Amino acid sequence: MKRLPLTIGIVGAGPAGLYFALLMKKSNPAHRITIVEQNPAHLTYGWGVVFSGRALSFLRSMDVDSYGEIEGQMQKWDDQTIIHKNEAVRIDGSVYSGIARIALLNILQRHCRRVGVEIRFEERINDLDLFSGYHLIVGADGVNSTVRAQLAEFFQPRISFLSNKYIWYGTHQLFDTLSLIFREYRNGCYVGHCYRYSDSLSTFIVECDEATWERAGFARMGEQESKAYCEEIFRADLKGHSLLSNKAAWLNFKAVVNQNWRYDNVVLLGDALRTVHFSIGSGTRMALEDAIAVYRAFEEHPEVDEALKAFEERHRPNVDRLLSIARRSYDWYENFHCKMGMDAMGLAYDYMMRSGRIDFAALKQRAPRFSASYEAWAQRTGQDKRV
């Protein structure tokens, strides 16, 4: 099939934009690809990101060089720990890996440059005129996408905000496993989502329900005050370490989906297209999978219109499946404050079953040690909730 070189303009040098650029340029060095990114090369939001299950091994077959570097910087661990009422319940059967967001971006930036992608940092796109005349325009500009907003009448986004509040910190306290720490503090309920992502750093996301947030008075606190308050809540877990703030602010998770994924020669990828709640650790993976799916569509259909159509048709079922898991997961978190009366084991079981995708037989296969502990606890306490 004859492949004509394309001019491709990408808004946003996050995982979606960078990885798509890398794959397309590798496949046809004659493509002219420009990424425009508002931030400087070494600046980003957030700390580390975690990947569950098969992690990023699917990247190996796409670009072995960047995969090798990403793999080299990943922290890996088994198991998850639920900490509640000062009791730790270990859940076996899962594999996780984590990497600093900035490390991942810097690796992808380097590999994009290696193959000849132009990346223009510190330049914000406010309209798409810069790319007028390009064959393809990619909106990979994240959750607050300008591209999506500009063409909202065609993409028809549906945007809603969850009621829980969250704030994204780092810490030098290193966690052995992916840890969910539930704490009650001054008449409020909190959960910390914690995981190590480098030899010296962990992510520490603090989440709470709206009423807790209001009672605590976070609305009136500055960055340092909020941080100090959260350090008090999780004092026992931080073990003398402080929380680290990178202009951290309390947010409500923004749930985004789009009725249409493409308009004319413009396509949305990653968080611009849809957000995946951080509790299932899949937003970055999904952004990379979007990039791969569009790239594959172009491998089969060199015409822009056909490729974008094929991308949407093929990839939508995967995205819908993940979004339904994510929805169940965030519903669980939206109500976690009502579950704080449970024992640690009861809470851990409830958490494991939150997606509704598995029954106890499947849980036994997946997490045999945890299932055995749960059975023993259920017998002892008569609080059996098995389905």
Ligand SMILES: Cc1cc2nc3c(=O)[nH]c(=O)nc-3n(C[C@H](O)[C@H](O)[C@H](O)COP(=O)(O)OP(=O)(O)OC[C@H]3O[C@@H](n4cnc5c(N)ncnc54)[C@H](O)[C@@H]3O)c2cc1C
């Ligand atoms: C608290 C929290 C924790 C998370 N933890 C995880 C996790 O553990 N694991 C995981 O897989 N995912 C996690 N995610 C999700 C993950 O961060 C996103 O899904 C992922 O970054 C999406 O990639 P992206 O390339 O679509 O967008 P982004 O990574 O957001 O990149 C978009 C880029 O576009 C740039 N940009 C935006 N507007 C413009 C403009 N107008 N002009 C130029 N540039 C622009 C931005 O500066 C940014 O660099 C988490 C998210 C949150 C909020």
